[in-house]
Amino acid sequence: xxxxxxxTRAFLLFLTPSLVFLTVLFAYPVGKVLLVSVTDPxxxxxxxxxxxxxxxxxxxxxxxVRIAGLTTLIAVAVGYVLxxxxxTAGERELRLIIFCLMFPLWTSxxxxxFSWVTLLQSNGIVNGILIGTxxxxxxxxxxxxxxxxxxxxxxxxxxxxxxxxxxxxxxIDARLPQAARSLGASSLQTFVRIFFPLTLxxxxxxxxLVFITSIGFYVTPIVLGGGKVVMIAEYISVQITETLRWGLxxxxxxxxxxxxxxxxxxxxxxxxxxxxxx
Amino acid sequence: xxxxxxLTKRYGESYALNDxxxxxxxxxxxxxxxxxxxxxxxxxxxxxxxxxPTAGDIRLNGRSLLPVPPERRNFGIVFQGYALFPHLSxxxxxxxxxxxxxxxxxxxxxxxxxxxxxxxxxxxxxxFPRQLSGGQxxxxxxxxxxxxxxxxxxxxxxxxxxxxxLREALRGELRRLHRKVGMTFVxxxxxxxxxxxxxxxxxxxxxxxLEQCDDPVTLYNAPKTRFVAEFLGKSNFxxxxxxxxxxxxxxxxxxxxxxxxxxxxxxxxxxxVLVLRPERIQIAPEGAPVGPNAVRGVVEETSFRGAEISxxxxxxxxxxxxxxPSAHPFVRPAPGDRxxxxxxxxxxxxxxxxxxxxxxxxx
Numbered sequence: 001x002x003x004x005x006x007x008t009r010a011f012l013l014f015l016t017p018s019l020v021f022l023t024v025l026f027a028y029p030v031g032k033v034l035l036v037s038v039t040d041p042x043x044x045x046x047x048x049x050x051x052x053x054x055x056x057x058x059x060x061x062x063x064x065v066r067i068a069g070l071t072t073l074i075a076v077a078v079g080y081v082l083x084x085x086x087x088t089a090g091e092r093e094l095r096l097i098i099f100c101l102m103f104p105l106w107t108s109x110x111x112x113x114f115s116w117v118t119l120l121q122s123n124g125i126v127n128g129i130l131i132g133t134x135x136x137x138x139x140x141x142x143x144x145x146x147x148x149x150x151x152x153x154x155x156x157x158x159x160x161x162x163x164x165x166x167x168x169x170x171x172i173d174a175r176l177p178q179a180a181r182s183l184g185a186s187s188l189q190t191f192v193r194i195f196f197p198l199t200l201x202x203x204x205x206x207x208x209l210v211f212i213t214s215i216g217f218y219v220t221p222i223v224l225g226g227g228k229v230v231m232i233a234e235y236i237s238v239q240i241t242e243t244l245r246w247g248l249x250x251x252x253x254x255x256x257x258x259x260x261x262x263x264x265x266x267x268x269x270x271x272x273x274x275x276x277x278x
Numbered sequence: 279x280x281x282x283x284x285l286t287k288r289y290g291e292s293y294a295l296n297d298x299x300x301x302x303x304x305x306x307x308x309x310x311x312x313x314x315x316x317x318x319x320x321x322x323x324x325x326x327x328x329x330x331p332t333a334g335d336i337r338l339n340g341r342s343l344l345p346v347p348p349e350r351r352n353f354g355i356v357f358q359g360y361a362l363f364p365h366l367s368x369x370x371x372x373x374x375x376x377x378x379x380x381x382x383x384x385x386x387x388x389x390x391x392x393x394x395x396x397x398x399x400x401x402x403x404x405x406f407p408r409q410l411s412g413g414q415x416x417x418x419x420x421x422x423x424x425x426x427x428x429x430x431x432x433x434x435x436x437x438x439x440x441x442x443x444l445r446e447a448l449r450g451e452l453r454r455l456h457r458k459v460g461m462t463f464v465x466x467x468x469x470x471x472x473x474x475x476x477x478x479x480x481x482x483x484x485x486x487x488l489e490q491c492d493d494p495v496t497l498y499n500a501p502k503t504r505f506v507a508e509f510l511g512k513s514n515f516x517x518x519x520x521x522x523x524x525x526x527x528x529x530x531x532x533x534x535x536x537x538x539x540x541x542x543x544x545x546x547x548x549x550x551v552l553v554l555r556p557e558r559i560q561i562a563p564e565g566a567p568v569g570p571n572a573v574r575g576v577v578e579e580t581s582f583r584g585a586e587i588s589x590x591x592x593x594x595x596x597x598x599x600x601x602x603p604s605a606h607p608f609v610r611p612a613p614g615d616r617x618x619x620x621x622x623x624x625x626x627x628x629x630x631x632x633x634x635x636x637x638x639x640x641x
């Protein structure tokens with residue numbers, strides 16, 4: 001008993017720094033945000049009611065979910081193809097792909113967003129090529145709209161989509177596709193029936209990761225959306241710093257957090273069920 | 279009949295397979311035996327279609343298999359580690375090859391239950407592979423490889439992942455299964471006991487070359503190379519010089535002793551190596567009446583191995599290993615004892631010393 005309680009005490013002692021860190025820097029601020037969302041300007045759920053009643057707010061919300069959803073689908077699709085290429089690539093090609101994938105991560109999101117503006121604007125390189133090859137007569141609007149935001153966000157998210165899928169592919173026993181072939185499956189059937197189902201956990205992980213990151217994007221939509229595409233993070237920032245409607249900002253932040261937690265929880269349930277083989 | 283003709287697989291400068299020729303009769307159990315890295319798995323994967331040979335041919339009933347992709351070869355393969363599909367139930371694993379062949383669902387169901395009954399896993403159809411023990415997984419892999427009545431069943435070290443007791447039990451089961459289904463089995467293993475016990479024929483591969491392919495008894499009693507003699511059990515190698523032939527009897531000079539040898543052996547040159555299995559050497563106390571091949575020596579070491587005793591004896595023609603049943607009437611030899619080792623004229627096997635040294639040099 002004595003040894004046990006001493007162990008418990010030591011355990012708590014070691015845990016203290018991280019507990020203090022989390023309490024001060026995480027639990028307290030989040031709790032505060034929650035509190036503000038139901039107390040500002042006055043006690044009650046009126047901030048949450050706005051979500052249903054206010055059309056502008058609903059539009060921001062829908063835009064956010066739509067852009068985050070589309071970003072997720074495109075980034076994960078591209079990520080899957082890239083991951084598959086990495087999985088089948090030789091050593092040198094693999095190193096090259098990893099380098100190209102990681103290099104943008106060392107560049108600031110802001111720099112990348114402005115680079116995309118330069119590339120995509122009416123007199124930018126992309127439109128130059130499109131007009132030069134005669135594909136269009138006049139420049140296509142590629143920035144200051146959802147297309148621009150999508151391009152920028154997908155670009156940022158591709159590494160996050162690729163790596164979890166690649167990790168899962170690497171973990172698949174190389175003999176499984178061989179076994180399928182030996183049992184009479186063509187390469188396509190082997191992919192559809194064996195390889196793809198086994199990569200589903202990776203696709204799930206990639207989708208969750210990309211979606212919960214995309215839904216809170218701030219810099220990229222501001223720069224590439226040019227004020228025309230307002231996502232929830234920008235809207236919150238406006239409430240906090242300009243219109244000073246803190247209660248509304250806090251409510252939106254809370255809803256955002258709830259959505260993220262919901263997805264994480266749903267994903268964990270799914271993977272646990274898979275592992276139990278149910 | 280499956281024929282492997284002058285098969286060669288080169289990776290850069292190194293040969294995984296070097297001019298291997300082998301024919302496998304319909305319905306037989308053939309084992310490809312070799313140490314790790316000998317090329318035995320490359321041979322199996324070439325037959326399966328996953329390795330493209332550099333030269334040579336593989337033919338089934340006279341038709342070349344090289345242009346045929348793995349999924350069209352119709353060979354059932356039991357992979358090392360079994361390679362069961364983890365996301366499919368036992369039933370769906372076994373049904374997989376039938377679904378790929380677009381069999382009707384009634385026929386599929388019938389054949390799946392038949393195959394599961396064959397390996398006594400009827401009650402496990404709805405389990406997933408990870409819910410099964412190693413031995414059960416191995417049997418699912420067998421059922422999956424047999425269910426579509428393949429032209430050939432290839433087994434890649436199917437028992438190596440299991441512990442010893444289970445391995446021996448499954449060995450017996452595998453043999454019964456082979457007799458029952460009557461298909462052609464090709465097993466790859468590094469386990470000599472497995473090879474001797476299971477096979478009609480054993481092909482011994484070393485450094486990418488086929489050393490010898492024979493039935494187990496011939497292989498054990500009449501090894502063609504020193505490698506085969508050493509790989510299958512223990513042997514004594516006595517360098518000898520031929521003195522003369524007297525009818526069926528060859529007289530051999532070994533050190534200062536003249537030995538007599540009868541029949542078996544391929545040696546043609548004057549210099550040869552006499553291969554002698556330890557259990558064929560008798561041990562007698564010094565001075566006991568013995569036959570023609572007798573050498574004197576002093577016991578160096580003994581080790582008790584249950585049913586038998588291994589005795590290392592330093593003799594006038596070199597150190598020899600002998601084995602005697604532990605129930606031998608002669609008092610158990612102890613280190614320091616002076617003994618006589620003797621053997622019958624037909625006990626040994628004569629190899630050309632060129633064969634012996636070449637095989638020893640490369641193995």
